[in-house]
Amino acid sequence: MFKTKPTWEQFEDLVRRILEANNFRIQSHLPRGDSGFDFLGILGNEQWAIEVKYYRTARARPSLIESAAARVVNNGLRGGAKKGMLVISSVLPTEMRLVLEDKFSISFADRTDLRNYASVSPALAEELDSLLEADPDLVRDLSDRKEAPWNRSRSINERQAPPSDTKGTELCTRLKDTKRGKQAWSQYEELCIDVLKYLFPNDLQGWHAQKRTDDGVSRYDFVCRVRPMTEFWSFLVEHLNSRYVIFEFKNYVGKIKQGQVLTTEKYLLERGLRKVAIVLTRAGADKNAFKMMQGAMREYGKLILVVDDKSLCRMLHMKEQGEDPTDYLFELADDFLLSLPR
Template sequence: MVANARDQLKADHAVLVISLRRETIEAHEAIFKDITLLCLDDLFSTALECDVTILNELVDITRELNSGLAEFDRRTDISPAPPPLRLDVLRTKPAPGAAPPPPPETQGHRLAEELLEITPGRSTKPQKLSSGRPAAVSWRLYEIVAEECFQYLFGTDLTNWQRQDHVGGKDKRFDSLAKVSGDDVFSRSLIEDFRTRYVLFEFKNYGVKLKPNVLHVTEKYLFPTAMRSTAIILSPLGFHPDSREAARGAMRDAGKLMLDVTSDDLAAMLRAKDEGNAAGARFEPLLDAFLLDLGR
């Protein structure tokens, strides 16, 4: 098609830009005789030399392609894609005498300290954190900090965050909702295996383990047919044993996934994020443990 278009337009050259990596088409390069072929890795190399902003946009496009909806219906047999590009690795070494690189990220440690400092329970007395964050009642403070924690933790793997939206009436609402945009193993498991494009977040600053009635309310906000079948429920102490059985029942009967995350779990993930560990790598064991424990 490109060759025909070049001939019809009497053009001197023809360029074909594709989203595949060159290694996947090396055996077929003879097809592209007299046509300049630009593959994904060529674009990355060129962008790296001229503009990091363009490079970041290419990474975002690639992530969206890799987690595209077209892959819901079938799995491909091509070899796994190489690990995602890391800009910190690609950057050239600083010249002698240049300013030292910035210190490691510490936002995760700061958020973890704030999260664990919040007093569990639904007290109506405003609480002020040592970080200087504006005072608020503990349950509301927990929601605010928790959402920031997950946004930092997942980064671009979860996007389009929505907060405190009503569902089926003003007295029913979820805390946060985000779109799955990543191409890591955890994101692809949600998209391909659980057919979900959106993750619901519930933040429950309870002073006791969560009872099954809390999960039953969250379950009503999940709609597998609308690609929203997954919820991550954060609380200081986690699920009550009866709630774990309720979560397993929702998975078996309706394909609704509700993951239990404690404040200590999230704090550990945030600290690991500062060290360069991806959020998906910490959520994969939680997902595996839940599925392996799923009985009849």
């Protein structure tokens, strides 16, 4: 079966070709992850540490960009690079870009810059517009971006390297150290609260814990009001008509079963604008539980997503490295809906 590359990988490859079209010699840099960066670029006699970040949301999220920039500086210094550049798919307002460049002493290139420098090749420009589904209202006037970002940068050695975010790693370690089962239920719940507030500090409001339903018997762990600031949360509000999302924490030893999904599904109310639940559980859902989730979506339009330990740690590391964890939730929802049977 033919499978296309994920969008972030397509974007990274396209950025490589745009830079090469502007006289950079580019090679992949290893190791990646915590101690690496995407590309080692050579322009003239200078080596550049270049990191590429693809975000589904077109408008820049400053906290994520600052986390990514700190890693470019730290990893660039460790890798022996003289200059650094962070390339993002979002729109970065000129005023914000100038502040960030002064703070980190690296270059920042957003989709407006990329569109400008892709113009050396009509094919590259067309590919970029198609990949990012360019909105003319979001792309700034190119006239103030004639100077290439690599001409504005100072040496990253000029300033002390800023501290990198390590909270995601710390929370993931806590998760791995938390025992499964009833005895550690309270500890797991407290951890999940810390995780959600770290991952989504500005996306959710309310944080109503342990709210009981009107009959005083059933309860769910958290209900939050959604702020549609990213593609995922906007999708919930605009397409699923869900202004609220339920989070449930299930510290089970094994996979959750059909009965647990059925209980969650009963909490979701179309007229209450509460049609989405995200279940945090240690080992995911079994086959019958997954079928129940499919039925809830197919028959009632109720979306239930299950996030296991592995996925939760991935999201924590994404946030720590300046990537948007809501993009991962979007992928989960997208894969679930694409595979939904008749």
